[in-house]
Amino acid sequence: MKSVSLAKQRLSADPARSRAKGDVIHFEQVSKRYPDSHAGLSEIDLSLRQGEMAFLTGHSGAGKSTLLKLIGLLERPSGGQLRVLGRYLNRLAPRQVAAHRREIGMIFQDNRLLFDRNVFDNVALPLVIRGMAPREIARRVRAALDKTGLLHKERALPVTLSGGEQQRVGIARAVVAKPPLILADEPTGNLDPGLSRDIMALLDEFNQVGVTVLIASHDIELISTLGKRILVLEEGRLVYDTANPEGRHD
Amino acid sequence: MTDPRAWLGGAWRDARQALLRLARAPLATLTTSAVIGITLVLPLALYLVASHLRPLAGGWDEGASLSLFLRDTVADDALPTLRQRLLRLPGVAAVRIIDRAAALAEFRRYSGFGEALKLLPDNPLPAVLVVRPARDSDAQAIERLAARLRALPQVDQVQVDHAWLERLRALQHLLSRATWVLGALLGLAVLLTIGNTVRLEIQHRAEEIRVSKLIGASDGFIRRPFLYAGVWYGLFGAVIAWWLSTISLILIAPPLRELAGLYEYQTQASALSLGEFLALLGIGAALGLLGAWLAVSRHLREIEPD
Numbered sequence: 007m008k009s010v011s012l013a014k015q016r017l018s019a020d021p022a023r024s025r026a027k028g029d030v031i032h033f034e035q036v037s038k039r040y041p042d043s044h045a046g047l048s049e050i051d052l053s054l055r056q057g058e059m060a061f062l063t064g065h066s067g068a069g070k071s072t073l074l075k076l077i078g079l080l081e082r083p084s085g086g087q088l089r090v091l092g093r094y095l096n097r098l099a100p101r102q103v104a105a106h107r108r109e110i111g112m113i114f115q116d117n118r119l120l121f122d123r124n125v126f127d128n129v130a131l132p133l134v135i136r137g138m139a140p141r142e143i144a145r146r147v148r149a150a151l152d153k154t155g156l157l158h159k160e161r162a163l164p165v166t167l168s169g170g171e172q173q174r175v176g177i178a179r180a181v182v183a184k185p186p187l188i189l190a191d192e193p194t195g196n197l198d199p200g201l202s203r204d205i206m207a208l209l210d211e212f213n214q215v216g217v218t219v220l221i222a223s224h225d226i227e228l229i230s231t232l233g234k235r236i237l238v239l240e241e242g243r244l245v246y247d248t249a250n251p252e253g254r255h256d
Numbered sequence: 257m258t259d260p261r262a263w264l265g266g267a268w269r270d271a272r273q274a275l276l277r278l279a280r281a282p283l284a285t286l287t288t289s290a291v292i293g294i295t296l297v298l299p300l301a302l303y304l305v306a307s308h309l310r311p312l313a314g315g316w317d318e319g320a321s322l323s324l325f326l327r328d329t330v331a332d333d334a335l336p337t338l339r340q341r342l343l344r345l346p347g348v349a350a351v352r353i354i355d356r357a358a359a360l361a362e363f364r365r366y367s368g369f370g371e372a373l374k375l376l377p378d379n380p381l382p383a384v385l386v387v388r389p390a391r392d393s394d395a396q397a398i399e400r401l402a403a404r405l406r407a408l409p410q411v412d413q414v415q416v417d418h419a420w421l422e423r424l425r426a427l428q429h430l431l432s433r434a435t436w437v438l439g440a441l442l443g444l445a446v447l448l449t450i451g452n453t454v455r456l457e458i459q460h461r462a463e464e465i466r467v468s469k470l471i472g473a474s475d476g477f478i479r480r481p482f483l484y485a486g487v488w489y490g491l492f493g494a495v496i497a498w499w500l501s502t503i504s505l506i507l508i509a510p511p512l513r514e515l516a517g518l519y520e521y522q523t524q525a526s527a528l529s530l531g532e533f534l535a536l537l538g539i540g541a542a543l544g545l546l547g548a549w550l551a552v553s554r555h556l557r558e559i560e561p562d
Contacts, residue, residue, distance in 0.1 A: 078470075080561055101475070108472030118467050135473040137266055179471070 029053045029089070030187055030218040031077060036086035038072055038242075047072055047242045049086065054220060056186070059213040060249075061229040062222040064239035070222035073239065074189050077220070078110055079103050091187060108136070111180030111217075115192035117172050119164045125151070125175050126160040132183040150182040154208065170201040177205070181212055188212060190221040194228070202228055274484035288453050288489055293496025295446050296540065299439035300501045304528070306431040308512065322402055324385040325413040332356060335383060338410060347390050347401050354384040382412060395422060443543055446493065450486050450547030458482060458555045470561040478556060483548045490544020494537045502527045 031054040038046040047069045054060060062070050075081040077090050079098065088095045091109050098106060111132075119128050129150055133143045151157045154174040164172055173193060180188055190209060194202035202225065210232070213219045223229055229236060238246035278285040330338070332355045339351045354362065359381040364373060373380075387405065389398050398416060406414045458465070468478050505527060528536065 080470075104469070104472045104474045106472070107470065110472075112470055118470065120464055120467060122464075131468070132471045135468060135471065135477050 028055060030056045030058070030091060031220065032087075032089040034087040034089075036076065036083045036088050038069075038076060038081060039084045046084070047076070050244050052237065052244060052247075054218055056218055057213070057216050058235065059210065059219040060221070060235040060237055061232075062220060062237045062239065063224060063226055063229060066224065068239040069242040070224075070239055071191055072242075074191050074220070074222055077187075078112055078189055079106055108132070108183065109185050109187065111183070111185040111188040113173075113176050113180045113188065113190035113193045115195035117164075117176035119172060119175055119179075121164050123163075124160065125156060125162050125164065125167070128164065128175055129178045129182050132179060136183065146182055147178075150178040153181070153211075154178040169196050170204070173197065173201075173205055174208070177208060181217075186218060188217055188219045190219070190223075192223055193221065194223065194225060199228065206232060270480050271484045271487075274481050275488055277481070278485060278488055285489075285492070288449065289492035289496055291449055292446050292489060292493025292540070292544075293500060295442045295449065296493055296497035296536075297500040297504070299435055299442055300497050300536065301504055302431060302435040302438060304501060304505060305508075305512070306428060306435055308516075321417045322387040322389065322398070322405065323415040323417060324387060324405055324408075324411050325415070326383045326385065326410050327412045328382065330383060330410045332383060334410075335385070339385060342385065342387060342405075345401070345404070347393055347397055348387055349390045350388040352386040352388075354386065356381055356383050359384055443539075446490070446540075446543045447547040447550065450489050450544050451551040453489065454482050454486055454548045454551040455555050457485065458551065458559070462559050465556065465559045466561045469559075475556070479552050482552045482556075483545060486544040486546075486548020486551075487541045488544070490540035490542070490547075491537060492540075493544070494540025497540070498528060498533060498536055 031052070033050045033052040036050045036052075037048050040046050050073065062073060064070055072081065076083055076088060076095070079095055083096055091106070093102075093106055095106075120131070126147055129147045130143050133146055138146075148157060148160070151160055154177055156171065156174055156178060159167065159171065164175060167175065173196075177193070180190075188209065193209070194205050197205065206221075206228065209219055209221060221229075236246075236248045237244060326335075326338075335353050335355060339353055342348055342351045356379050360373065360379050363369070363381060387401075389401055393401070402414045402416050405411055465478055
């Protein structure tokens with residue numbers, strides 16, 4: 007019993023990292039202001055539990071990308087408190103940023119693939135940076151490609167793939183290291199409705215196995231049919247949350 | 257992570273990948289390496305010349321000597337007694353007698369005036385005592401000794417034979433100092449060359465760096481391929497410098513032999529020893545690593561994901 011309480015003490019003594027709190031993402035009065043005063047975020051309160059899947063929507067410039075960037079530490083909050091995966095991001099030292107990002111699978115509208123490398127090498131990148139053995143890398147990359155239906159394209163260069171296939175490569179790269187959290191910024195922005203639905207279904211499958219997923223998308227029509235939690239941003243404020251429809255959102 | 261064998265394996269993999277990447281642009285790699293090699297070869301050549309002159313000057317440590325030309329009045333049979341007296345003086349290590357007959361024979365042999373000398377009725381040459389100063393004598397001590405010997409009644413003239421040696425030593429000093437100064441300056445040039453090449457490579461791979469940072473690559477992981485590239489450039493440059501210096505040495509060998517011959521000294525224009533070659537590789541690799549490191553620490557920070 008004594009050792010348990012000691013362990014608890016040690017946990018709470020480390021303010022930068024505490025898994026004891028259940029939320030994967032926790033915003034508390036978080037603001038982001040840019041020096042040139044263009045749209046940032048104001049006083050965001052928001053929580054995502056482990057295993058939850060949510061959509062973030064709103065007009066362009068409402069702050070969707072900014073909110074995702076804060077979570078992935080591409081930007082630092084100007085105020086409030088932001089905790090992601092047990093880390094207090096306001097105080098995270100610069101050299102801990104990389105370790106934080108390794109626990110997040112990020113998917114982008116423009117997929118951010120490396121066009122001088124084939125599909126296999128693109129998907130392998132997150133494992134290579136972890137210093138994993140080549141055989142283990144090959145096994146996991148094939149598993150991720152199999153899951154995204156691209157196993158037969160592993161030697162192809164990204165330019166030879168369709169937009170939907172490129173996005174699947176991006177997704178395979180985001181999930182190959184089995185991160186507990188996936189962020190997707192307009193993953194279907196360049197795709198037609200059919201392909202968009204496939205991509206969302208794929209992300210839903212990862213959510214089914216316990217991964218927390220947060221997707222920014224302006225495609226209200228599509229996401230309102232998926233029956234997931236929807237968060238609406240407007241001019242940097244969270245104005246609506248389907249999980250808390252009566253909440254104070256001014 | 258902490259398994260040293262896995263770490264070494266990873267390091268070798270990274271080094272090989274950096275090498276493969278350089279091999280994919282052979283012309284650019286060769287050009288950069290050649291620039292580094294040519295920059296390195298100048299101090300290297302100076303070093304080689306200086307190290308060839310060193311035994312030349314050193315070999316004359318024992319040869320610094322004072323020639324005492326004796327007056328005609330001194331008979332040959334008085335020479336051994338005089339020699340014994342001189343040997344008791346402080347600062348004298350050895351005394352060699354060249355009596356008049358020996359002096360004449362030597363002169364005949366070396367001057368080429370042998371036939372002309374036959375025409376003379378007498379031997380015109382004085383007897384000579386060659387005094388070798390003690391090994392630890394510096395120039396001043398030798399001058400003092402010369403003054404003392406000059407004061408002896410039997411001595412007509414004293415000739416100090418070390419002036420040319422001092423000049424040679426001074427020249428050699430200059431050469432080795434110049435090697436260092438030039439080496440430092442050109443080392444800086446190598447640093448800048450490699451730094452600039454790596455900077456361009458960083459800019460060329462900016463998107464790859466951004467994506468790597470996005471997916472959580474550590475700074476060390478991103479830095480590593482550029483550092484390895486710098487080391488490879490340095491090594492290639494060192495090998496090219498070695499190759500160029502060997503060729504240059506073959507070209508300058510005849511005049512160098514001639515110069516050494518003037519000082520009655522045999523020299524072989526030998527290339528670098530294995531140890532020196534390894535040192536050259538080490539210097540090249542170190543300069544490459546440092547140059548890459550400077551470029552990387554300056555420019556990687558500028559590339560952040562957006």
